[in-house]
Amino acid sequence: MKPRQVLLVAMSPILLYSCVSKKKFAAEQAKVAELTAANTKLTGDLKGCEDLKAEAARKAEALQNEIAALNKQIDYLKENNTTALKQLQDLSVISSSQAESIRKSLDNMGAKDAYIQTLQQQMAKKDSLNMQLVMNLKGAIGNLDDKDINIKVDKGVVYIDISDKLLFKSGSYDVTDAAKTVLGKVATVLKNQPDIDFMVEGHTDNVPFSRGVLVDNWDLSVKRATSVVRVLQKEYGLEPAKITAAGRAEYVPVGGNDTVEGKAANRRTRIVILPQLDQFFKLLEKKP
Known part of the structure; x- marks a missing residue:
């Protein structure tokens, strides 16, 4: 070799x-x-x-x-x-x-x-x-990125803000599959709190919108709120009697509509855990 x-x-x-x-x-x-x-x-x-x-x-x-x-x-x-x-x-x-x-x-x-x-x-x-x-x-x-979902307590009320970028495609009120996954996680927690009521609010920026049956931002914000409510009710079994759907259009902004970032922040769906006022009023009725 x-x-x-x-x-x-x-x-x-x-x-x-x-x-x-x-x-x-x-x-x-x-x-x-x-x-x-x-x-x-x-x-x-x-x-x-x-x-x-x-x-x-x-x-x-x-x-x-x-x-x-x-x-x-x-x-x-x-x-x-x-x-x-x-x-x-x-x-x-x-x-x-x-x-x-x-x-x-x-x-x-x-x-x-x-x-x-x-x-x-x-x-x-x-x-x-x-x-x-x-x-x-x-x-x-x-x-999850805080720009897409933000959970906070303000003056004794719990707020869950979800950006429209996560929930809907531009100009649409059909909930995306990715958003349904997030809503399912929120629904799991809410179902464990059977005594609470909550409101789903739709919010937009100030850009005028009109398409098909949607006349303006009022219509768009309401349709987005009811779309989220239907997912929570029909796909995740939340009690409909505990839910309120509302549209706020562009009139409750959280940012300035003069910047891209501000408009993006304003386009959101907010879930508000409603205070149990009936229990509070019952306490007041017991006033000595």
């Missing part, structure tokens, strides 16, 4: 081993990249939950401080009124019936104090439930 042939035979195992090692190394690198991406996502989810938890804690602390301040004021007034009543009785300035009337007034003050505390507790409970609902919605939807 020639020397060159001998050399090739000897080098073959080394070259083969080198090739296999590179494949293994590339596979390990791919695994590391996948694990790194998963870790980044989990870290983002954790930070979002921690931020919501911190916000809820701040609100709870502020509410407790307010309740403590009111209790101090009430105790102070009770003490002063009781002292004044005793002094007046000692001086025989007021009659026994008048003193009894004042005592009843003090008792009513205590009842009103309990009533105020009940209202505050109900409001704090509602805020906690809203925060939990937001966390559940964000967890169900995942890391």
Whole structure:
């Protein structure tokens, strides 16, 4: 056998081993990249939950401080009124019936104090439930771009804003397949809250629109809202008696219609979790 042939035979195992090692190394690198991406996502989810938890804690602390301040004021007034009543009785300035009337007034003050505390507790409970609902919605939807969907709590009301880019094609009110997937995730969370009512609002920018049976932006916004409602009802089984469909046209903008970005933000469908006013009014009816 020639020397060159001998050399090739000897080098073959080394070259083969080198090739296999590179494949293994590339596979390990791919695994590391996948694990790194998963870790980044989990870290983002954790930070979002921690931020919501911190916000809820701040609100709870502020509410407790307010309740403590009111209790101090009430105790102070009770003490002063009781002292004044005793002094007046000692001086025989007021009659026994008048003193009894004042005592009843003090008792009513205590009842009103309990009533105020009940209202505050109900409001704090509602805020906690809203925060939990937001966390559940964000967890169900995942890391979808905030430009396409935004979930927030404003003045005790939960809002879910979904861009028309995700829901509809331009000038259309037919819900896209990609949007149905997102609506299904939202519907799953809402179905677990059978006591809540919600409104689906359609919004547009200020560009005039007219096509077929659609006369203007009012028509377009209403048709888009009812299209979303039908998907939630017929495909995901939400109770229709709990849903309201509404069109707001271009008259409730969230951005300026003088920029492309502002117009894009204004073209949206908003799901509003409606406050349970009947329960609040029932509390008011129990006013002492």
